[in-house]
Amino acid sequence: MVLDLIRAARSISRVELVGATGLTAPTISEVVRELMVDGLVVEAGLGASTGGKRPMLVQLNPSARYSVGVQLERNTCVIVVVDLAGRRSRGCRSAECPRCRRSAGCRRWPRR
Structure with missing residues (x-):
């Protein structure tokens, strides 16, 4: 409270x-x-x-703390990290190519 x-x-x-x-x-x-x-x-x-x-x-x-949200769909996976204020810190979206069924890779996630 x-x-x-x-x-x-x-x-x-x-x-x-x-x-x-x-x-x-x-x-x-x-x-x-x-x-x-x-x-x-x-x-x-x-x-x-x-x-x-x-x-x-x-x-x-x-x-001080972070939360991770994951949304899984048939051809997509979205991962979002937010801080305690609810501000998006990092995010990733990965999709599978419908033609060849290969992963299109992770987009917008900072690589380290």
């Missing part, structure tokens, strides 16, 4: 997370700390002051 709120807001303070979730400030601090230890969330700088101390903002670390 907290990670989804951080992802949706792009950057958000712990105080705003308390208001959005209804959880206590110590609970939010602990959850955010654990997300930071796991590398899923990073501090993003100071937010605007509302009369007191400027809040520290947190944001999703999109490169």
